[in-house]
Amino acid sequence: MKKFFSILVLFIFTSFAFAQSVELKKLCSKLAEHPITKGDFVQIKTINSAKGKRQLKSNGTFIFSLNGIMWKSEKPFPSTMVIGPDYLIQIDGAGNKTITDVSNNQAFANVASTIISVFSNDYELLTNSFETQLITENTENYLIRLNPKDTTIASVIGQIDLSLQTNQSLSEVTLSSILITEVSGNTTSYTFTNQSYPRELSQDEKDIFIFK
Numbered sequence: 001m002k003k004f005f006s007i008l009v010l011f012i013f014t015s016f017a018f019a020q021s022v023e024l025k026k027l028c029s030k031l032a033e034h035p036i037t038k039g040d041f042v043q044i045k046t047i048n049s050a051k052g053k054r055q056l057k058s059n060g061t062f063i064f065s066l067n068g069i070m071w072k073s074e075k076p077f078p079s080t081m082v083i084g085p086d087y088l089i090q091i092d093g094a095g096n097k098t099i100t101d102v103s104n105n106q107a108f109a110n111v112a113s114t115i116i117s118v119f120s121n122d123y124e125l126l127t128n129s130f131e132t133q134l135i136t137e138n139t140e141n142y143l144i145r146l147n148p149k150d151t152t153i154a155s156v157i158g159q160i161d162l163s164l165q166t167n168q169s170l171s172e173v174t175l176s177s178i179l180i181t182e183v184s185g186n187t188t189s190y191t192f193t194n195q196s197y198p199r200e201l202s203q204d205e206k207d208i209f210i211f212k
Contacts, residue, residue, distance in 0.1 A: 024134045027142060027162055027164060028126065030173035037064040037175075039195035041071070046187045062192070065201060067209040082208055089208075130155075130160070158183045 038061070045056040060073040061165045068084035082089035086103035126132060130146035144162040148154045161179040166172060 012202050027173055029177060032195040040193050042134050042191045044189045048185045070208055095097055
């Protein structure tokens with residue numbers, strides 16, 4: 001009887017994990033239908049110190065695309081950061097551009113791949129980079145909890161929570177916010193609004209992701 005009970009528990013757990021995997025894959029597939037996502041963001045960085053918590057807030061516009069990710073901050077001061085698979089571009093308010101080619105840096109490649117997998121909602125990349133847990137808050141809100149597999153990333157990032165909004169049929173799925181919790185306890189949250197899904201980038205936007 002004890003052996004039968006153990007097998008039954010294992011079967012239930014495996015069935016539940018499989019069902020979660022199927023639903024997670026469906027959610028990611030819906031999000032990934034849009035190769036380009038543009039919109040507005042609000043970023044809040046919460047830093048813990050001996051003097052208590054301190055919050056740094058910024059806002060601006062973003063682009064998630066197959067070319068890379070762009071954050072264009074407008075407040076508190078203008079700046080742009082572009083992350084690609086093997087490069088990092090930073091542009092200050094005066095238009096000065098700093099380009100870092102890290103094609104030979106495996107650590108950066110791992111981090112970049114992780115970041116892109118989160119923001120591109122690629123199921124295969126996500127499951128390769130993270131242990132995943134799907135939490136159903138209600139029929140219209142889901143939370144995907146990610147714990148990094150890579151030890152270098154796991155030494156810095158404890159977990160990443162992706163909040164999704166959808167309808168009951170899962171025909172429309174939107175990434176509404178991201179919360180990154182560091183091992184130190186510091187957090188960075190992103191809230192996304194006014195999202196649009198153009199079929200292609202403008203030429204000026206494409207140029208942002210070109211550095212060679």
